[in-house]
Amino acid sequence: MSSKFSRLDRFISQKTLIKRKDIRLLLAQKRIQVDGQIALDTHQLVGPFNQIILDHKVLQQRRAQYWMLNKPIGVVSATKDEKHKTVIDLLDSDCASDLHIVGRLDLNSSGLILLTNDGSWSSALTRPEKKIPKRYLVDLANKISEDYIQAFANGMYFAYEDIITLPAKLSIITDKRAEVELLEGKYHQIKRMFGRFRNPVLALHRTSIGELHLSPELQPGQYRALTYAEIQCISNSD
Numbered sequence: 008m009s010s011k012f013s014r015l016d017r018f019i020s021q022k023t024l025i026k027r028k029d030i031r032l033l034l035a036q037k038r039i040q041v042d043g044q045i046a047l048d049t050h051q052l053v054g055p056f057n058q059i060i061l062d063h064k065v066l067q068q069r070r071a072q073y074w075m076l077n078k079p080i081g082v083v084s085a086t087k088d089e090k091h092k093t094v095i096d097l098l099d100s101d102c103a104s105d106l107h108i109v110g111r112l113d114l115n116s117s118g119l120i121l122l123t124n125d126g127s128w129s130s131a132l133t134r135p136e137k138k139i140p141k142r143y144l145v146d147l148a149n150k151i152s153e154d155y156i157q158a159f160a161n162g163m164y165f166a167y168e169d170i171i172t173l174p175a176k177l178s179i180i181t182d183k184r185a186e187v188e189l190l191e192g193k194y195h196q197i198k199r200m201f202g203r204f205r206n207p208v209l210a211l212h213r214t215s216i217g218e219l220h221l222s223p224e225l226q227p228g229q230y231r232a233l234t235y236a237e238i239q240c241i242s243n244s245d
Contacts, residue, residue, distance in 0.1 A: 118213030
């Protein structure tokens with residue numbers, strides 16, 4: 008999904024089939040409003056979340072939405088699924104429309120999921136060149152040694168994709184629990200990296216994406232709207 012801007016006259020022409028040359032007259036007659044203000048310039052840029060009204064008829068009124076959700080184990084990171092409950096199913100119907108998922112987790116992982124209908128914002132989070140860190144708590148079946156730290160920092164070769172992972176940061180919390188920070192998200196990457204040590208992952212929980220941290224008060228399945236400051240910390244990260 009993308010969040011594209013267009014000229015006001017082009018937008019209105021596409022919505023109403025009014026010729027663009029005739030929209031100048033509508034503007035001169037003060038019959039067009041953008042976000043509650045009389046529009047005067049055909050070149051004004053409007054985006055997907057501007058309110059646009061012509062002669063008291065609403066042509067567009069979409070509200071930008073940004074949500075943080077604590078994904079439980081057993082829920083899939085998808086908008087629809089025939090077998091499992093999805094993260095969208097956890098939301099109230101009045102806020103679930105037109106959302107997409109930013110930062111997926113597999114069925115048996117839990118933690119921070121972001122949802123939005125703002126394609127530009129989600130793109131800022133997911134572009135590979137941005138290298139936004141994602142942090143996870145990982146519980147292991149066997150003890151972790153100091154050797155893991157350097158191996159994660161060096162990156163690992165995955166023959167199936169013929170790639171070497173970017174350096175990852177591993178911090179040992181207890182002898183069987185670690186925090187892992189990734190700058191990418193290859194398929195089952197953390198499980199596969201620990202698999203090099205024949206150490207099965209028992210639990211995987213994402214705690215943060217960039218500067219966005221999962222709120223401790225959110226129980227599994229609960230969600231809340233992001234604050235203005237949280238939204239801006241991504242918007243201003245370029």
